[in-house]
Amino acid sequence: xxxxxxxxxxxxxxxxxxxxxxxxxxxxxxxxxxxxxxxxxxxxxxxxxxxxxxxxxxxxxxxxxxxxxxxxxxxxxxxxxxxxxxxxxxxxxxxxxxxxxxxxxxxxxxxxxxxxxxxxxxxxxxxxxxxxxxxxxxxxxxxxxxxxxxxxxxxxxxxxxxx
Amino acid sequence: xxxxxxxxxxxxxxxxxxxxxxxxxxxxxxxxxxxxxxxxxxxxxxxxxxxxxxxxxxxxxxxxxxxxxxxxxxxxxxxxxxxxxxxxxxxxxxxxxxxxxxxxxxxxxxxxxxxxxxxxxxxxxxxxxxxxxxxxxxxxxxxxxxxxxxxxxxxxxxxxxxx
DNA sequence: AACAAAATTTAGTTTCATCTAAGAAAAGGA
DNA sequence: TCCTTTTCTTAGATGAAACTAAATTTTGTT
Numbered sequence: 001x002x003x004x005x006x007x008x009x010x011x012x013x014x015x016x017x018x019x020x021x022x023x024x025x026x027x028x029x030x031x032x033x034x035x036x037x038x039x040x041x042x043x044x045x046x047x048x049x050x051x052x053x054x055x056x057x058x059x060x061x062x063x064x065x066x067x068x069x070x071x072x073x074x075x076x077x078x079x080x081x082x083x084x085x086x087x088x089x090x091x092x093x094x095x096x097x098x099x100x101x102x103x104x105x106x107x108x109x110x111x112x113x114x115x116x117x118x119x120x121x122x123x124x125x126x127x128x129x130x131x132x133x134x135x136x137x138x139x140x141x142x143x144x145x146x147x148x149x150x151x152x153x154x155x156x157x158x159x160x161x162x163x
Numbered sequence: 164x165x166x167x168x169x170x171x172x173x174x175x176x177x178x179x180x181x182x183x184x185x186x187x188x189x190x191x192x193x194x195x196x197x198x199x200x201x202x203x204x205x206x207x208x209x210x211x212x213x214x215x216x217x218x219x220x221x222x223x224x225x226x227x228x229x230x231x232x233x234x235x236x237x238x239x240x241x242x243x244x245x246x247x248x249x250x251x252x253x254x255x256x257x258x259x260x261x262x263x264x265x266x267x268x269x270x271x272x273x274x275x276x277x278x279x280x281x282x283x284x285x286x287x288x289x290x291x292x293x294x295x296x297x298x299x300x301x302x303x304x305x306x307x308x309x310x311x312x313x314x315x316x317x318x319x320x321x322x323x324x325x326x
Numbered sequence: 327a328a329c330a331a332a333a334t335t336t337a338g339t340t341t342c343a344t345c346t347a348a349g350a351a352a353a354g355g356a
Numbered sequence: 357t358c359c360t361t362t363t364c365t366t367a368g369a370t371g372a373a374a375c376t377a378a379a380t381t382t383t384g385t386t
Contacts (some may be wrong), residue, residue, distance in 0.1 A: 039344085042365085044343065063365080086232075108279075119257050119258075122310075144286065174372080206334090206335075208334095253369050328386100331383085331385095332381105334382085339377105343370105344370080348367085349367095355358100
C-alpha cells in the first residue's frame with residue numbers, strides 16, 4: 001500500500017473518483033466543489049487536476065471543463081469494485097446507514113490492500129449468495145441490530161481517550 | 164482522517180508502535196530493524212526518530228538507545244486497542260490466519276476512522292459476548308471456511324475488474 | 327591498540343499534498 | 357456595456373516522507 005501500483009496515489013484516486021461522481025451527478029466539475037468535497041482549498045484541487053492530466057487520466061486545460069480520458073474511465077472502473085465491496089460490508093455486516101457507509105468506504109478504499117479487499121469480497125459473496133449465507137446474514141443483521149440498540153449511545157464505552 | 168488529531172501522522176504512529184514492539188521483544192531498537200520492518204531505508208527511519216523525539220514521544224539522541232517517554236507510552240496504549248479490534252475482525256470474521264491478519268491490521272489501524280473502528284469493536288463484542296453472538300460466530304466461521312475452501316484458489320470467482 | 331566492518335547519522339534532493347496571497351478569467355447585474 | 361463578484365489559476369512556501377551518497381560513530385577482531 002506504500003507504492004501506488006499504477007503511479008496513482010490514494011489521494012489522486014480520490015480526486016479522480018470525485019471528478020467522476022460530480023460529472024455524472026451534475027454534468028460538470030467545478031474546482032470549488034472538488035476542493036470542498038476533498039476538504040482542501042482550491043489551489044490544491046487545481047494542482048491535483050494538473051497531476052491527473054499529466055498522468056493522462058483527465059483532459060484538463062485552464063478554465064476548461066474537465067473530462068475523463070479513456071484511461072481515466074478505466075481507472076475508475078477498476079477502483080469502484082472496491083468501493084462497492086466496502087460499502088456493502090459496512091451496511092450489511094456493520095449495520096451502518098448508507099449515508100455513513102459511503103464516505104467511510106470512500107476514505108478506505110484507497111488504503112486497503114488488494115488481498116484484504118479480495119477476502120472481504122469473498123465474504124460478501126458468501127453472505128449474499130445462495131450457497132448458504134443468506135439466513136446467516138439475516139440472523140446476524142437482526143440480532144446485531146438489537147444488540148446495537150441495547151448498547152445504544154455508548155458504543156463500546158468510548159475507545160477514544162481511554163488512555 | 165486527513166488531520167492527525169494529536170499531530171501524529173499514520174506513518175509516525177506505525178514507527179512508534181514498531182519501536183515499542185522491538186523494544187519489548189528484543190530490549191533494544193536498532194535503526195536497521197526499524198527501517199527493514201517499515202520497508203524503507205535507514206535515513207528515513209532516523210528522520211522519523213527525530214520527528215518523534217521532536218513531538219516528545221521518544222527520547223532520542225544520536226547513537227543512543229531509544230526509549231519511550233511517558234507521552235509515547237500513553238500514545239501507544241491509546242492506539243493498540245484499534246489494532247486488536249482489527250486483527251480480531253480479520254481472523255474471526257474473515258478467517259485470515261494471524262500471520263496475515265496482523266500486518267493487515269497494522270497497516271489499517273492508522274487509516275481508519277474512529278467511528279468505523281468503534282462500530283467494528285461493537286460487532287466484535289457482540290460476536291464474542293454471551294448476549295447472543297457466539298453461536299452465530301461459530302456458524303459463520305464454519306460455513307464461511309467451507310465456502311472459502313470450495314472457492315479455493317480463485318478468491319471471488321473473478322468478477323473483480325468486471326469492467 | 328589499531329584497523330575493518332557494520333550501524334547510524336548528516337547532507338542534499340525529490341515528490342506529494344497542502345497552504346496563503348495575489349493575479350486572471352468568466353459570469354452576472356445594473 | 358461596464359463593473360462587481362465569483363471562480364479559477366499561478367506563484368511561492370511549507371512539511372512529511374522517502375531516496376542516494378557520503379560522513380561518522382560504534383563494535384568487533386586480531
